Amino acid sequence: ESEHIKSIYLPNEWLRQTNIVDTPGTNAVLQTHQQITEHFIPRSDYILFVTSVDRPFSESERLFLVRIHQWRKKVLIILNKIDQIQKDTDKEKILNYVRSNAHQVLDDITVPIFQISSLKSIGINLLENYLRTELNDKTKLKLKLENPLGIAERIFDKYLAIVHERKQILVNDEQILFILHSDVDEYRR
Structure with missing residues (x-):
């Protein structure tokens, strides 16, 4: 308390x-x-x-x-x-x-x-x-067992969203790098 x-x-x-x-x-x-x-x-x-x-x-x-x-x-x-x-x-x-x-x-x-x-x-x-x-006792036990699964699922979803967000940032960075390399190659010619 x-x-x-x-x-x-x-x-x-x-x-x-x-x-x-x-x-x-x-x-x-x-x-x-x-x-x-x-x-x-x-x-x-x-x-x-x-x-x-x-x-x-x-x-x-x-x-x-x-x-x-x-x-x-x-x-x-x-x-x-x-x-x-x-x-x-x-x-x-x-x-x-x-x-x-x-x-x-x-x-x-x-x-x-x-x-x-x-x-x-x-x-x-x-x-x-x-x-x-x-x-009832059976349902309470089921809920007790499902509770950690729900928590794990919530945490998984949270970090999966972060991974997707970071992946998109990497894709964007990769596109920018490609453009920069193309510009540098064009400049060298």
């Missing part, structure tokens, strides 16, 4: 093999909050991405989801404060907006989206049941 991290232990059998980390998220007032949040991305096996109906899928959240996707993390989206929207048509518009943007950011991967109200406990049981089913 540090001054920014607090551990809370609950006597719950399902949580025995599960760690849930509630990070400050994006648009944090303190820069350290953003850093803490980003620090946990590569270490996470499964990410519960929380947005709210009052500012669904803000630009900072979109950029954060891009980073999550770059690390190849499995994601579930939680649309919070659903109790603040009265009309079903408005709820549907917001849900479609979040779904469409997530679909675009995640390269056409469809992720589950849960509409909840943490204040009024709306949708919490549905979310909890989904997580208990989705994160």
